[in-house]
Amino acid sequence: MAFPKQPHDIESGRRALAPYNFVPLPERVVTLAMKDLPDQGIYGKDHDGKNLLSGYLDCELTTASPLYVRAGITPQYFQLGKDTKDQSDFFYVRDASEPVIPGSSLRGMLRNLVEIASFSKVSSVSDKRPVYRAVGDITSHGENYRKTLMRDEGEKHYTPLMHGGYMVRTATNDWAIRPAKNIGGTTFARIRIDERLFDQLRKVKNCQTAFEIFIETGPYDYVEVKGGFLHTKIARVLRADPSPAKGLRSATLARSGWIFSKKTEAVIYEPDQNVKPLDLDDDQIDAYREQLSKEAKKLLGEKGVLVDGHPVFYVLDEKGKVFFFGHCRMLRLPYPRSPFECVPESLRRDEELDMAEAIFGYSKRFENGQTHAYAGRVSISDATLVPDQKDLWFAPNKTVIPKILSGPKPTTFQHYLVQTRPNKFQIGRTRDGRPKYEIRLFDYASRSPDETVIRGHKLYWHKNRVALRDIQETQQIKSDGDSQHTQMQPVRPGVKFCFKVRFENLSETELGALLWVLQIGSDERYRLKLGMGKPLGMGAVRVNAKLHVIDREGRYAKLFGSDKWHEGASEDETKSRDAIAAFQRFVLGELNEKVARQLEELERIKALLHMLSWPGPDPALTRYMEIERPDPTAKRGKRNEYDGRPVLPTTAQFFEQTISASAPKTAPAKVASTPVQRMPLQEDEIRGVVEKFGLGPNQSYGFIKREGSDKFVFVHKSQLSGGLKTLQAGQPVIFKMGKGMKPVAIGYEDKKDKKVSEEEAQDVRLETQGSPQTPAPRPQGKQISQPTPPPMAPVGFSGTKEKIWVTIVKLMSGNKVQVKTDQGEEAACTNLPGYPASQVGQRFRANVTYEKGKPVKAVFKGWN
Structure with missing residues (x-):
């Protein structure tokens, strides 16, 4: 299939x-x-x-x-x-x-x-099932996560599916979870954060984030969330004390760590000694240990919740067995499949050779x-x-x-x-x-x-x-x-x-x-x-x-x-x-x-x-994305590049839209010491790299980051020269400086925190770095014309121009390809080698024959 x-x-x-x-x-x-x-x-x-053949290969590795x-x-x-x-x-x-x-x-x-x-x-x-959490994820992935933890009762009303309990060691030294008492339909309640009260609580033995507390709770019912847009079923703590008192029941405060704007913590009711503990298998314990992050270990200790008597939250599967467990309500969950199970069976049959x-x-x-x-x-x-x-x-x-x-x-x-x-x-x-x-x-x-x-x-x-x-x-x-x-x-x-x-x-x-x-x-x-x-x-x-x-x-x-x-x-x-x-x-x-x-x-x-x-x-x-990537157009000057879960493109799309596809990349033997060839600068010219372009309602402006500086320079499309119509992020450019717009005039909230020059770029042109064998990144989408292309063949010229650079623009039958010279002239090219296979975007040298000023044929002459 x-x-x-x-x-x-x-x-x-x-x-x-x-x-x-x-x-x-x-x-x-x-x-x-x-x-x-x-x-x-x-x-x-x-x-x-x-x-059958025997012998050896003498190999030299550099x-x-x-x-x-x-x-x-x-x-x-x-x-x-x-x-x-x-x-x-x-x-x-x-x-x-x-x-x-x-x-x-x-x-x-x-x-x-x-x-x-x-x-x-x-x-x-x-073959290990990954463990994940998707709180706040707006994609379908986050939707599936929430369905596992919250039951949709219709009309934006939701009931939590997680339960509270306690880790226990069994007689066979295995791990299990003893459920907490079910009071009014739930095993836990929410308490408003009160640090003065929490400081008086006594810690549970061997637990860093669990504390003894005595509480009175209200009914388990729906409350408004997000201004009434959602309704979630919870029990609220009405009264709490560090000591026993009339009308209060014993419980455990399970602190889950600091999160910005968090207002409540969870309180788990006391263990239910009349209920049989729920068994955990070795795979679940191993999966829990593997998913423990350094932050979780710092919060809970090296063992996490694997401590006798530690409060936990857990989710049950359709058979009533523990699906997974963790220290907080929005716990990490294992996927139902491992990466290995996402390999088609026909590609991993062990009986085949x-x-x-x-x-x-x-x-x-x-x-x-x-x-x-x-x-x-x-x-x-x-x-x-x-x-x-x-x-x-x-x-x-x-x-x-x-x-x-x-x-x-x-x-x-x-x-x-x-x-x-x-x-x-x-x-x-x-x-x-x-x-x-x-x-x-x-x-x-x-x-x-x-x-x-x-x-x-x-x-x-x-x-x-x-x-x-x-x-x-x-x-x-x-x-x-x-x-x-x-x-x-x-x-x-x-x-x-x-x-x-x-x-x-x-x-x-x-x-x-x-x-x-x-x-x-x-x-x-x-x-x-x-x-x-x-x-x-x-x-x-x-x-x-x-x-x-x-x-x-x-x-x-x-x-x-x-x-x-x-x-x-x-x-x-x-x-x-x-x-x-x-x-x-x-x-x-x-x-x-x-x-x-x-x-x-x-x-x-x-x-x-x-x-x-x-x-x-x-x-x-080809770098890792960043959670806080500097971006002059973003709020607070930083942007989370993982937002929306961007998808990794294929290598083919990457090559076509970010670099010259499959261009020959020959390099001298001493690769590390090969200098990059750069265009010489004229008076008052500066080098830089395009940070962003195509901003604003007319997609007409952007920013250049100056070479050797952390400042951004404003650039408008009216300042592009050499026939340029637009710029692309990552392009190397050469420009001059002129008086320009103030940072506050381009939508910044705090001038002192934004390293944006009060000048703007003038007379911007592309800089081609490297020789034809190592072309500069090609812009995404439409090819940008170069400012000073080589001269075309004279009008009426007949003859052959030897070893000029051409680019494959179309594959043809047989051993032919259609090529384009750097001046935009096209002709059919022959005599290409069988290896490597010809691809659109490949560049090489060819002899191009002209008749009366028009190219009529080309012959491959080498990669460099």
């Missing part, structure tokens, strides 16, 4: 940013027959009668950005009670000053890419309880330093404390799950006649695979020219109790390592899978990813490999022909090309692909190549 697909038309206001994206799921798995696997240690032929793989914790560190994060050494074998990349890390990198390229199963996905398993090995457990294992036929050595290299380390003093990588996790379902309706849509009008919109998203409670599936394989974007400031923590670090920061000793870009990939008894197709991945790794336009710190741009590596195939008959015929063992291995470029071609034919054939001639033409593989593209997009477009 066809699975839900992420759309390519997410509106600009609904698009999220992230340092990662996804290679989409395959429509189907390409499988192999287990009976065709060769016996271990026997060298023969494959099922087609061809000789770091293109800082790289770090952590060393294992030493016995000395362990005895001192140190955590792994406190061990900063790069992995090593004998000498900590000689970094080594473990073969296991290289194996994981290669296997992951082989899984994607060979359309193997999707199996390395968490895929190519990654056939090459790297597997251990399977079948439904009948039987197990079956098969050893991999590939072994990968550690990568050791190429000799005679100096200044290996990235930081002057070796050790770096990196920024905390606390970005979105799988609970951020709007990123990790396919959202087929990411844009808001109108559902009616408000009471005052304004349009009313709704955002309907799918989460782990949605039906899978009917409504949604996981996005696919998660990969991180590359970030070229990573500087120490991009990695190093700049905030002041508290030495006591800091459990989040770690230490590392990354090596610098340009460090070379060498390693071997040995293979035995691989078919030509299987060897081709390995070589296809390594071919991408050696291409100037791509880099692979390895090690820690990927969201910060670390771990980009280039791998060059040479194939050596062993001639077994020749080897044994000359085994003792000299004073050394005769290996019978020889470098074989022809075999490499043949194996890659065989692999591609096999996969395309199994997929019943009728149009594509190479893997690179498939949408899924295009997404993979997008993610591996070097030097990668503008880092400003």
Whole structure:
């Protein structure tokens, strides 16, 4: 069946940013027959009668950005009670000053890419159900959350579905919840916050937020909420005292922590000793422990509510069993499905064999309880330093404390799950006649695979020219109790390592899978990813490999022909090309692909190549979003970028709308030291980056952030030059300054808190950064014309202009494409190489032939 697909038309206001994206799921798995696997240690032929291949790949790995793989914790560190994060050494074998990349890390990198390229199963996905809370969420996700905790009685009347109780240890040392007494239809009441009273209360033993209290309550009935727009059923505390008194009953005040504008706390009635405790299973206890945040541990203690006698709130399922529990009324709830359960069953069948398993090995457990294992036929050595290299380390003093990588996790379902309706849509009008919109998203409670599936394989974007400031923590670090920061000793870009990939008894197709991945790794336009710190741009590596195939008959015929063992291995470029071609034919054939001639033409593989593209997009477009992002147009100057749960676009949409799609990204060997080419400044000119544009009723103004300054400059579209009609956020520009509007004149409430210049930008033009191989970000939507295009061919010109830059604008039949020169002239182009596959937006050099001033044909001449 066809699975839900992420759309390519997410509106600009609904698009999220992230340092990662996804290679989409395959429509189907390409499988192999287990009976065709060769016996271990026997060298023969494959099922087609061809000789199985053995040999090795000599590989040289060059770091293109800082790289770090952590060393294992030493016995000395362990005895001192140190955590792994406190061990900063790069992995090593004998000498900590000689970094080594473990073969296991290289194996994981290669296997992951082989899984994607060979359309193997999707199996390395968490089977734990995420836990969530959605208080105040206005999307469909928040609506579903509230339905679990509140029963809709109709006409905007709601009854809480949570209950109060107490944690207890059973005779078997398991956890259970003893329900509180049900008084008047509820087990808890609400009390108005009174700090003078609360300060007199006695703490419950071993509980940080629970206090003994004596109360009198009113009836359990509906009260008005939000000015009468809603009605919620509650019991109110009418009288309270720290000591017993006539007319008061015993209860427990359960404080849930400070929240702005909170007016009440919950009071849970005393335990009901006549009711049997409700059992909790180990999975529920494990899920509770895993969802405990650092804030919750600070409030409740390290164990949370897992303390005998601790007050809790809980929700029951339809069978009357505990669904989940927590310390407050609006508790976190587990989703009914895990990410693994959102992988279509046809893509994760354990009884089937895929190519990654056939090459790297597997251990399977079948439904009948039987197990079956098969050893991999590939072994990968550690990568050791190429000799005679100096200044290996990235930081002057070796050790770096990196920024905390606390970005979105799988609970951020709007990123990790396919959202087929990411844009808001109108559902009616408000009471005052304004349009009313709704955002309907799918989460782990949605039906899978009917409504949604996981996005696919998660990969991180590359970030070229990573500087120490991009990695190093700049905030002041508290030495006591800091459990989040770690230490590392990354090596610098340009460090070379060498390693071997040995293979035995691989078919030509299987060897081709390995070589296809390594071919991408050696291409100037791509880099692979390895090690820690990927969201910060670390771990980009280039791998060059040479194939050596062993001639077994020749080897044994000359085994003792000299004073050394005769290996019978020889470098074989022809075999490499043949194996890659065989692999591609096999996969395309199994997929019943009728149009594509190479893997690179498939949408899924295009997404993979997008993610591996070097030097990668503008880092400003591949950052984590922020809860408090500086924004001169927002109230208080900050904006929560997570509001409305924006959705992560596909790699294709990202490339098309934010950078020049699939432009060749060749780079010199010394990547880290390559300077960015910039347009020279004229007198009084200033550089900056567009922060926002298209504001106001006429979408006619915006702001530029000055380079090297935290001030924003006002700009109106009337000040754009060079034929510009508009600007886009993130565009680099050059401008001059002139007298302009005061900050208060553009809608700011507090002048002293807004770092907005009292001048405005004049004569604004785009700045193209980098060479044609590394184009500046392309604006979203319509292409902005450049201010000074190169001259067109003279009128009546006949002849050939050699090696000029062209861009593919249309794919044609055969090996032809329609291209456009930088002057806007179009012609059909031939002689393109078969690899990589042609794509709209690709740029290269071509010889363009003119007749009487008009281009008649073009011939491909290279990527640079």
